[in-house]
Amino acid sequence: MRDDDALDAAVPVVTSGAPTRHLCLGCRLIQAATGQCVQCGGTTIAPVELVRELLAYRDLSLAGERDLGMITALVAGSTFIFPILWPVAVASLGALVVRVPVRRWRDRDRLANPVAGIVVPPAHAPADAIIKRGTVRRFRGEVRASIWDGAPVLAEEIAIDAPEGGVLVRHALAAPFLFESDDRVPIVVRGPVRLAPVPAWTEGKRTIKPGDPLLAGLGLPADLRVRGIAHRTRLVEGMTVTIAVSRAGLGEEAIAEYASLRDGGVVRAYRGVRGEPVLLGAPSGAGSA
Numbered sequence: 001m002r003d004d005d006a007l008d009a010a011v012p013v014v015t016s017g018a019p020t021r022h023l024c025l026g027c028r029l030i031q032a033a034t035g036q037c038v039q040c041g042g043t044t045i046a047p048v049e050l051v052r053e054l055l056a057y058r059d060l061s062l063a064g065e066r067d068l069g070m071i072t073a074l075v076a077g078s079t080f081i082f083p084i085l086w087p088v089a090v091a092s093l094g095a096l097v098v099r100v101p102v103r104r105w106r107d108r109d110r111l112a113n114p115v116a117g118i119v120v121p122p123a124h125a126p127a128d129a130i131i132k133r134g135t136v137r138r139f140r141g142e143v144r145a146s147i148w149d150g151a152p153v154l155a156e157e158i159a160i161d162a163p164e165g166g167v168l169v170r171h172a173l174a175a176p177f178l179f180e181s182d183d184r185v186p187i188v189v190r191g192p193v194r195l196a197p198v199p200a201w202t203e204g205k206r207t208i209k210p211g212d213p214l215l216a217g218l219g220l221p222a223d224l225r226v227r228g229i230a231h232r233t234r235l236v237e238g239m240t241v242t243i244a245v246s247r248a249g250l251g252e253e254a255i256a257e258y259a260s261l262r263d264g265g266v267v268r269a270y271r272g273v274r275g276e277p278v279l280l281g282a283p284s285g286a287g288s289a
Ligand SMILES: [Zn+2]
Pocket: 024, 025, 026, 027, 028, 029, 037, 038, 039, 040, 041, 042
């Protein structure tokens, strides 16, 4: 068998029209295809189908150098820009084929529930962050449909926790919205946001079993056996929150409808950037960011 044949056998063929979802192994966020996680900035990220075996690791740093080589090769091998790494991926996949059954034999729990929970890195505002308290409003009526219940939301995060602790997978979405603090003119907030999941505004507790429609909504493969408890945190019109944005995310934007309030309608903008999302915390929560 040629190397190419082995690789073709290892790379899943996408047959549906749905876009491939990527999963960050550092924070377990499911997101659109990317090379860098929108929330934690990690680069250990790849299509869900490619990394599913790796979800059994609680902590990648414990996985050993050989496995990290394999992970890197898998991630690189999934990118057509780096065909030179394909032979490395093939060799590493060979090692995986040998090692995975051994692991399963050693750890039958893993076989019963192949996705292990991890500790998600907490959200930290950068040292130079601007921190304000204010109220959120819709911007030009924009909302997103919650994948939890279809309700209109400005932003939403869902995490599925493992029964024995840790987070299995996460989901986040956000529409552009307005933030009103003491100033007369609202601030436009765009890009990735992260909701500090303090209990004060985390609602819902739903038992998830394989086949739950929420898993399909997250874009997970139907045969990936995820069991756990799902929680959701959501941002809706009129909520009062604390916002933290890095200096890199500060900007301005010309908004026609504010032309009467400020010259040219130029208003301030807070933009979440890849790896440095705008952080939102409930003001009543302890240590909100
Ligand atoms: Zn991440």
